[in-house]
Amino acid sequence: GAVVSQHPSWVICKSGTSVKIECRSLDFQATTMFWYRQFPKQSLMLMATSNEGSKATYEQGVEKDKFLINHASLTLSTLTVTSAHPEDSSFYICSVRTGGSNQPQHFGDGTRLSIL
Amino acid sequence: AQTVTQSQPEMSVQEAETVTLSCTYDTSESDYYLFWYKQPPSRQMILVIRQEAYKQQNATENRFSVNFQKAAKSFSLKISDSQLGDAAMYFCAYYPQGAQKLVFGQGTRLTINP
Numbered sequence: 164g165a166v167v168s169q170h171p172s173w174v175i176c177k178s179g180t181s182v183k184i185e186c187r188s189l190d191f192q193a194t195t196m197f198w199y200r201q202f203p204k205q206s207l208m209l210m211a212t213s214n215e216g217s218k219a220t221y222e223q224g225v226e227k228d229k230f231l232i233n234h235a236s237l238t239l240s241t242l243t244v245t246s247a248h249p250e251d252s253s254f255y256i257c258s259v260r261t262g263g264s265n266q267p268q269h270f271g272d273g274t275r276l277s278i279l
Numbered sequence: 280a281q282t283v284t285q286s287q288p289e290m291s292v293q294e295a296e297t298v299t300l301s302c303t304y305d306t307s308e309s310d311y312y313l314f315w316y317k318q319p320p321s322r323q324m325i326l327v328i329r330q331e332a333y334k335q336q337n338a339t340e341n342r343f344s345v346n347f348q349k350a351a352k353s354f355s356l357k358i359s360d361s362q363l364g365d366a367a368m369y370f371c372a373y374y375p376q377g378a379q380k381l382v383f384g385q386g387t388r389l390t391i392n393p
Contacts, residue, residue, distance in 0.1 A: 258324070267326050
């Protein structure tokens with residue numbers, strides 16, 4: 164069964180609105196979750212590492228104020244795209260590592276974000 | 280910097296045939312993990328196979344196997360008896376021991392011809 168649940172799967176909204184994407188770890192506690200962005204026909208680009216109970220660690224070039232991450236519990240991390248614009252349209256994927264460093268990451272089904 | 284290179288942007292194979300996807304990586308670490316992920320048109324990332332660098336034996340999962348050459352820093356994926364459902368983007372990924380981040384290659388789009 165699914166290890167990670169991501170919601171919504173697709174969202175369309177007007178420019179200037181904020182959009183929240185949820186990533187839930189099912190059946191286990193995840194102190195660390197990861198948020199990726201994927202442009203068409205390209206690889207996954209790590210945006211940030213979400214740490215439960217503390218601030219997220221952002222990759223170079225990712226705007227912290229644009230992409231707000233909250234990891235308030237061991238099973239939920241949220242990514243909020245604030246004041247979204249058409250250039251923020253993309254595919255966003257979260258992932259969870261289920262154990263030690265030898266364990267693979269399990270990915271959510273992704274969220275297709277379209278800003279009009 | 281650690282990098283992963285997939286030199287084949289696209290590959291195609293006839294159904295039931297065998298295809299090999301290449302992956303090379305650059306690292307100074309001795310302990311690490313390597314993965315192949317599959318991303319079908321649904322865009323869900325699915326783990327195909329993984330390899331621990333300290334293991335000499337190549338990993339296999341049913342029709343999927345790897346050729347891990349540690350000295351050459353090469354990690355190719357072989358798909359035997361290709362099926363239509365194997366059509367997808369395939370990403371090679373590197374994961375250092377004790378690290379947090381996966382490093383992905385650029386991906387290879389695999390087409391299966393019926």
